[in-house]
Amino acid sequence: MNLSAPGAVYVVLHMSHGPSKAEVAAGTRVIVEAGQEPFRITDDIWMERFDKELGKKIESACSTAHYGISDAGYDRHLYAFVRRVPDGEKSKYEGMSALAGLIALSRLVHPTSTGDRYCARIFRYGDHNSIIEAVRFFGVSPDVSLIDGSRDWLSAADGQTLLRLVPWLTATMHHRIHRAYWNHETALRSYYLDVKWVLVVSAFEALMNTGENKSRMQFVERVSQLAKHFGDNISEKELHHAYTLRSELAHAQKFLFQLVGVLPHEEHVPLYAKLESLLRKTLLTCWLDPTFGDYFRDVPSVDARWPVSFPTTRPKKVGGKGP
Numbered sequence: 001m002n003l004s005a006p007g008a009v010y011v012v013l014h015m016s017h018g019p020s021k022a023e024v025a026a027g028t029r030v031i032v033e034a035g036q037e038p039f040r041i042t043d044d045i046w047m048e049r050f051d052k053e054l055g056k057k058i059e060s061a062c063s064t065a066h067y068g069i070s071d072a073g074y075d076r077h078l079y080a081f082v083r084r085v086p087d088g089e090k091s092k093y094e095g096m097s098a099l100a101g102l103i104a105l106s107r108l109v110h111p112t113s114t115g116d117r118y119c120a121r122i123f124r125y126g127d128h129n130s131i132i133e134a135v136r137f138f139g140v141s142p143d144v145s146l147i148d149g150s151r152d153w154l155s156a157a158d159g160q161t162l163l164r165l166v167p168w169l170t171a172t173m174h175h176r177i178h179r180a181y182w183n184h185e186t187a188l189r190s191y192y193l194d195v196k197w198v199l200v201v202s203a204f205e206a207l208m209n210t211g212e213n214k215s216r217m218q219f220v221e222r223v224s225q226l227a228k229h230f231g232d233n234i235s236e237k238e239l240h241h242a243y244t245l246r247s248e249l250a251h252a253q254k255f256l257f258q259l260v261g262v263l264p265h266e267e268h269v270p271l272y273a274k275l276e277s278l279l280r281k282t283l284l285t286c287w288l289d290p291t292f293g294d295y296f297r298d299v300p301s302v303d304a305r306w307p308v309s310f311p312t313t314r315p316k317k318v319g320g321k322g323p
Helices: 021-025 052-062 096-109 156-169 175-188 193-208 215-230 236-250 265-288 290-296 299-305
Strands: 009-015 045-048 077-084 119-122 132-134
Touching (some): 009 052, 009 096, 045 096, 052 077, 052 119, 052 132, 096 156, 096 175, 096 265, 156 265, 175 265, 175 290, 193 236, 193 265, 215 236, 215 265, 265 290
Antiparallel strands (some): 009 077, 009 119, 045 077, 119 132
């Protein structure tokens, strides 16, 4: 494919700083850098670092217009995701869905803040005088909020892992994994820890709950097994706290800052970070290792691989009235 041939493309800019000078000196590299050839992902999707003039034009197209305030005029993008606009789009921006899906998958490899504020359509890619149209989305947060933004970029090694996830753009996921994946992405697009907490705990329940009996204990015992599988240090006591916080928040009993009696305020973020990281490892491994993914295929699969010390469904009453 000739990437330099003019044609319509969708672009999503990643607005972040790159590695420090010390990291660069140690050999750390971003997935694609200025002056490098584009990083090809599929026949019609790739990543590249635009020249600073094009970067500024896209930023200008997507930035909020002001009256009497001039643009700062410098390029802030680190790299961009790019996709050819497919021929015969049935609806406007339909071709953005695959690009958005790829970015969501990339967050399983490493979480980044690539959002929807700097999405655009370039009508003639390769033509520096091309019209650039901002792509606006509604009904979803355009921003991604990271718990730890110390490395807010994909590395060259991350790129190789991302290539292994590409088939999942079109493959059918197990329903449990799909629901957990949706919760993960929605959690990262949520600003408030109160909301993130409910979504991440719900993601584990999507993966591992197999009945209406003792949902708390299913969460505690099965997530504890997952943590041990990946060598993560999460205790059952912490998981009980996590579920208590989730229940109080989900039922709108209190805000998180009021739940210091369950868990001290300074421990909220560290425990949430552990849960989010474990969820990410689990989902990534499900797609890199289909055998592992099959452990979450259905109720019998979960019960067999992640057993608990009690029945997950209540016995049916036989005749007469129950107690």
